[in-house]
Amino acid sequence: MMLPAPNLDDRTFQQLVDDAKRFIADRCPTWTNHNVSDPGVTLVETFAWMTDLLLYRLNRVPDRNYVRFLDLVGVRLFPPVAARAEVSFRLSAQQDATVRIAKGTVVSTRRTATERAIEFTTMADLDIVPARSVVVASSVDGETLRDHTRELGFGSGFACFDERPKAGDALYIGFDRPAPSLIVLLRFTCMVSGHGIDPLRPPLRWEAWDGRRWSRCSLEQDTTNGLNTTGVIELHLPRTHGVRDVGGVTSAWLRCRVVERRGVPAYRESPRIVSVVGAAVGGDVDAVHGAQVAGAVLGISEGVAGQTFRLSQVPVPTTSEPIVIEVSADDTRRNALPAGLPSASPAALPTTAPTGSVAVPAGDGSAPDSPDGNGNGSGAGTETADGWSVWQLVDSFASSGPDDRHVMVDPTTGVVGFGPLVRLADGSVRQYGAVPPKGSVVRVRPYQTGGGRIGNVVARSLNTLRSSIPYVAAVYNRQPASGGVDGETIEEAKVRGPLALRHRDRAVTAEDFEVLARQAAPETARVRCVVEESGQDAGAVRVLVVPRAAGADGRLALTELVVPDTTGEAIRGYLDARRVVGVRVSVEPPRYVGVTVVARLRCAATAHPDRVREDALTALYRFLNPVSGGPDGTGWPFGRAVHVGDVFGVLQAVSGVAYVDEALLFQANPVTRERFSRVERLDLPPTSLVFSFEHQIDAVRAQAAG
Numbered sequence: 001m002m003l004p005a006p007n008l009d010d011r012t013f014q015q016l017v018d019d020a021k022r023f024i025a026d027r028c029p030t031w032t033n034h035n036v037s038d039p040g041v042t043l044v045e046t047f048a049w050m051t052d053l054l055l056y057r058l059n060r061v062p063d064r065n066y067v068r069f070l071d072l073v074g075v076r077l078f079p080p081v082a083a084r085a086e087v088s089f090r091l092s093a094q095q096d097a098t099v100r101i102a103k104g105t106v107v108s109t110r111r112t113a114t115e116r117a118i119e120f121t122t123m124a125d126l127d128i129v130p131a132r133s134v135v136v137a138s139s140v141d142g143e144t145l146r147d148h149t150r151e152l153g154f155g156s157g158f159a160c161f162d163e164r165p166k167a168g169d170a171l172y173i174g175f176d177r178p179a180p181s182l183i184v185l186l187r188f189t190c191m192v193s194g195h196g197i198d199p200l201r202p203p204l205r206w207e208a209w210d211g212r213r214w215s216r217c218s219l220e221q222d223t224t225n226g227l228n229t230t231g232v233i234e235l236h237l238p239r240t241h242g243v244r245d246v247g248g249v250t251s252a253w254l255r256c257r258v259v260e261r262r263g264v265p266a267y268r269e270s271p272r273i274v275s276v277v278g279a280a281v282g283g284d285v286d287a288v289h290g291a292q293v294a295g296a297v298l299g300i301s302e303g304v305a306g307q308t309f310r311l312s313q314v315p316v317p318t319t320s321e322p323i324v325i326e327v328s329a330d331d332t333r334r335n336a337l338p339a340g341l342p343s344a345s346p347a348a349l350p351t352t353a354p355t356g357s358v359a360v361p362a363g364d365g366s367a368p369d370s371p372d373g374n375g376n377g378s379g380a381g382t383e384t385a386d387g388w389s390v391w392q393l394v395d396s397f398a399s400s401g402p403d404d405r406h407v408m409v410d411p412t413t414g415v416v417g418f419g420p421l422v423r424l425a426d427g428s429v430r431q432y433g434a435v436p437p438k439g440s441v442v443r444v445r446p447y448q449t450g451g452g453r454i455g456n457v458v459a460r461s462l463n464t465l466r467s468s469i470p471y472v473a474a475v476y477n478r479q480p481a482s483g484g485v486d487g488e489t490i491e492e493a494k495v496r497g498p499l500a501l502r503h504r505d506r507a508v509t510a511e512d513f514e515v516l517a518r519q520a521a522p523e524t525a526r527v528r529c530v531v532e533e534s535g536q537d538a539g540a541v542r543v544l545v546v547p548r549a550a551g552a553d554g555r556l557a558l559t560e561l562v563v564p565d566t567t568g569e570a571i572r573g574y575l576d577a578r579r580v581v582g583v584r585v586s587v588e589p590p591r592y593v594g595v596t597v598v599a600r601l602r603c604a605a606t607a608h609p610d611r612v613r614e615d616a617l618t619a620l621y622r623f624l625n626p627v628s629g630g631p632d633g634t635g636w637p638f639g640r641a642v643h644v645g646d647v648f649g650v651l652q653a654v655s656g657v658a659y660v661d662e663a664l665l666f667q668a669n670p671v672t673r674e675r676f677s678r679v680e681r682l683d684l685p686p687t688s689l690v691f692s693f694e695h696q697i698d699a700v701r702a703q704a705a706g
Contacts (some may be wrong), residue, residue, distance in 0.1 A: 001347075011055065016048035018683035054622050059404050060330035061408035063490045074396070074505075075497045079411040081523040082448070083289040083455030083484030084564075085120060085477045087462055087624025088183060088236070091128060094279040101126035101285060104292055106466040109477050111455055112188055118454060120287040120481070122461055128182060135174030135251050142168055150275075151426050159192055159346045160227065163193075165267035169258045171227075171279055174251025174367035181243045183220065184254070186233045194228045194271030202226030203266055205259045206235055211242040214255070218478070227256070235643035236284055236478075254278075262673055287462070289484055290317055290450025295443060297417060301327070303429060303438025305421035311414035311444060315487055317451030318522065324445040325407045325416060326388040326438045377410035388443075397432035406433040412487060416444070455484035456550065465697035482549060482560070483523040485565075489505065507578045510541075513585075517543050518573030521567045524548060525627050526635050528590070530687050541583055544590040545571065546626060546635065554629065558691070561626065564653060590638065593684055594668035594693035595624055596675055597647050599701045600661040607656030613699040616654045620697075623650045626689035638684035 012017075013311035021034050021044070034041055045416045067077065071424070089101050103125045111117040137145045138151060148158045174185065204226065207214040215238040223231030243252050256265065291313075298309035316323060355583070382390040391407040397419045408417045419433020436442060462477040488496075488516060499515055507513045510529040515528045526546040532538050549560040571585045579585055597620055603612045617661040622627050623646070630636040644665045652661045667676045670693045684690065 013048055013052045016051055017045055020044045020048065024398055052092065066494070067490060070493055071495050073491060073497070073501060075500050076410060077412045077490070077493055078488035078519070078522050079315040079482060080317050080320070080451030080487040082451040083453075083481040083482035085287055085462060086284050086288075086479060087120065087122065087287045087475060087477050088168075088282060088284050089126065089128070089469075090282040090474040090476075091471050094132075094185075094281050095128070096130055098130065099128040099469075099673075100589045101128070101283065101469065101472070103287070105288065105469070106292070106446065107462045108464045108466055109461045110464050115466045116463065118289065118457055118462075119291050119450070119466070120289050120455070121292050121336055121448060122285050124285055126285040128179065128280055128283045129177060129179060131175045131177050131179040131182065131184070131252070131280040132187075133173050134176045135172070135249060136276055136658050137172040137174070137247070137249065139172065140169050143247070145172065145249060147249070147282065149685070152275045155274075157189075157272040160256075160273050161267065161270040161272040162271060163184040165258050165270050166256055167260045169270075169272075171256040172246060172275065173256075174246075174249065174253045175250070175254070175278065178241045178243060178252040179237050179280045180700050181239045181284045182237050182241075183279045183284070184235045184237055184278055185276045185281045185373040186235070186276060187228065188224050188233065188276050189230050190224055190227055190273040191272040191274060192228050193269055193301075194226055194267050196268030197226050197228075197265050199262075199424065201258055201264050203261055205257050206213050207239050207255050207257060209244045209253050210236075210238040210240040212240075216241075216365065217254070219563075220478070224382060227273065232279075238435055238628045243657075259523070261495060269366075279301035282331065288317075289452075289455030289481065290448040293447050293449050296445045298325075298444055301349065301436035301440045301442055302567070303435060303437060305419060305435050307418050309416040309442055311353040311409075311416065311447075313449045314412065314447055315451065316409075316411035316414070323409050323411075323447050325391045325409065326443050326445065327391060327405075328441040328674035329387040329389060345422070376448075390604035394433075400433040403434055416442070421482045426487055451484060453484050453485045457481045480550075482547070483564070485523050485548065488522075505578060506580075507579060507585075513541060513543055513575060513579075514620055516575055517571050517587075520571045523567065524563075524571075528638050528687075537584075541579075542687065543571065543575065543585065543587045544592065544638070545587060546689070550694065551571060553618040553693070554625050555692070556621075556625065556627070558592065561589065561592060561691075563587075590665065591685070591688040592626065592670070592691040593682070593688050594691050595682055596643055596666040596668045596693050597663065597697075598649065598666065598697045599651055599695075599697050601651060601654075601697060601699050602658045602661050603699050604621075604656050604658045607658075609699040609701060612654065612656040613697045615656065616697045616699065617695055618650055619650050619654050620647070620695045621692045624690050624692040626691060629690075636690045639684050640690075642682040642690055643685060644680050 006630075024031050024034070028346045034159055036042070036045070036107055043377050051209045069078070081539050087107055091099060101122065101352065103122055103124045106119050107122075108117040134149075134150050135147070138160050139145050151158045160171040162579060197376070202225075202456060203218050206217040206219060208217050217238070218236040220234035221235060222233045223229075224233060225231070237254075242250060243250060246253055260266070277282045293313050296312060298311070301307060306650045319345075324516055372464060389405060391405040393409060394400065395408070397406060399410065400419055406419060409415070418433060421431050448507075457477070457480065458477050459478060459480050462481070463475060465472060496515075499609060505516075507516050510531060513529040518524065524545050525548040528544040530542045530544060532540045532542065545563050545567070547561060549556055568587050572585070575585050575587070601612060617674045624636065624642065628635060630640070642665065644663055647663045647665060650661050664678050665680065665682060666678055668674065669676075670691055682690075
């Protein structure tokens with residue numbers, strides 16, 4: 001089966017002839033005889049025939065050659081981006097000693113007969129320390145601390161809030177040590193006394209001191225019905241949980257605070273607690289999609305310029321740690337290869353990095369000693385304690401001197417290249433980047449491979465531990481993995497290539513900032529550049545970034561639209577090295593304006609109202625979506641107003657809807673959950689996007705005729 005040939009120029013023979021005749025009429029109006037019998041027209045048709053043959057040959061250029069053409073002008077295919085997820089490790093029971101989850105631990109989805117397992121690798125060590133509760137107290141005025149530790153387990157318990165609980169009353173639980181990133185299980189023995197609340201939605205908020213402020217804790221489960229019945233509460237603590245003095249007592253504090261929420265009933269009487277015991281039973285750690293590849297010898301240097309090697313497994317996702325290339329020193333060459341290994345064959349090395357070694361590459365390709373921000377400078381690599389030198393990763397050898405230990409790595413193809421020897425116009429030669437000595441061993445440290453959209457797995461799907469760890473009973477991801485993006489295709493590179501040549505890797509126009517921001521962080525869904533035209537910030541450039549978030553049926557949580565710190569720093573550093581001198585650049589999310597639709601639908605006689613209601617809600621959430629909504633399905637346009645007519649059109653197109661009886665449009669605040677007055681048109685500033693918030697649909701059957 002032959003591959004389809006690309007059509008780089010689709011003009012036919014007749015179109016070429018017609019174009020030539022139009023040029024004749026424009027440049028030589030006195031030539032009016034365009035019949036085929038005219039000798040001049042015969043020449044035109046002859047050259048059109050020759051051009052048609054050239055176009056035919058040009059269209060047979062394969063994609064591999066096209067990639068090489070792009071590589072010559074400095075355009076390389078983007079590697080995939082690996083998805084990230086927070087993985088929770090749950091112990092079988094609280095332990096008396098610290099349990100360590102080592103960096104590089106692999107968890108995966110469950111393998112089935114039709115789907116292979118998707119692996120994630122932890123990015124840091126996780127120490128589950130044996131933290132336990134030692135102090136229980138309460139406060140009703142925000143200052144005075146009432147210690148109830150001695151009252152635990154006796155009598156009818158104690159009132160954890162004021163007699164008539166009010167916002168700000170708090171129950172404090174102090175631990176003997178900080179428990180950063182850990183899962184804490186609190187076992188309560190309570191008496192039914194906290195009347196007036198909805199047990200499924202108690203007006204409570206759990207917080208922990210993170211070293212600077214009280215940070216909200218993620219609630220895993222609560223079986224106490226608002227501190228009214230005996231049960232457990234499981235919390236995920238922040239990563240910087242620390243010690244603080246509260247009311248003269250120093251401890252690693254948690255607190256349960258009474259809050260006011262719209263539509264949530266308040267306490268009429270304080271709950272009473274008989275006993276409470278807390279302990280750390282697990283922890284959370286970030287993991288990235290991909291498999292860990294052991295370090296390996298890439299080959300032996302021949303001492304010539306421009307020598308290349310190749311990684312054994314590709315691609316290398318952009319969100320993983322930078323690849324580290326090492327070259328053996330003179331006195332370590334004979335001991336660099338394992339015994340019995342041929343000099344040209346690669347071999348596996350220990351997965352641990354050499355002692356005392358330091359990785360110098362930065363995530364955006366720049367280095368600390370790079371004067372131009374492009375990873376090019378006078379750095380000479382880093383010597384390690386065991387005689388190996390770490391060579392600095394660069395994007396180009398353009399500014400590399402003959403003594404600079406620079407190396408280029410293509411994460412898509414896995415090609416590792418050293419500096420070339422270039423002949424100059426005067427006949428002399430110049431070496432760009434140092435050349436590894438002849439006979440030296442070139443090796444790569446352990447790195448990661450993988451990435452792509454396949455890593456955007458749903459919540460609770462990372463439930464398999466690939467290696468046995470003592471006391472670990474379960475592993476899971478509470479939130480869906482996000483950020484995974486497939487590698488760039490050739491068709492996408494064909495579109496980006498001319499743009500890259502036009503702005504020449506420099507940010508001058510607003511479009512340049514948008515293109516470069518996508519290059520720095522391909523995992524983003526949308527990028528918009530806005531220039532302030534007035535005020536004290538006139539001339540400043542604001543780069544608005546929308547992260548990639550899928551959501552179920554278009555429904556997004558506001559937390560899914562938060563730009564990760566790593567993404568923001570990568571974009572900011574990439575643009576800062578390419579901006580015009582004097583231009584101020586800020587990277588931030590757009591302002592999200594909440595919108596709520598309240599509608600009543602009349603269903604067709606054969607339609608089921610519940611099904612119509614769910615379909616209508618799905619249609620609204622998908623249409624009023626900042627990532628994938630809007631009229632063209634590419635995200636709600638920046639600054640586009642929301643009309644009630646848009647809502648009527650979306651609802652009327654839902655299958656089973658006879659007609660839309662009524663549709664109301666409200667602006668809402670998704671943070672405070674406040675709904676404002678009704679509007680016919682919701683105007684958005686140029687830096688804002690719409691955000692769907694708690695739409696309400698009432699679907700009823702249409703009345704029968706007569």
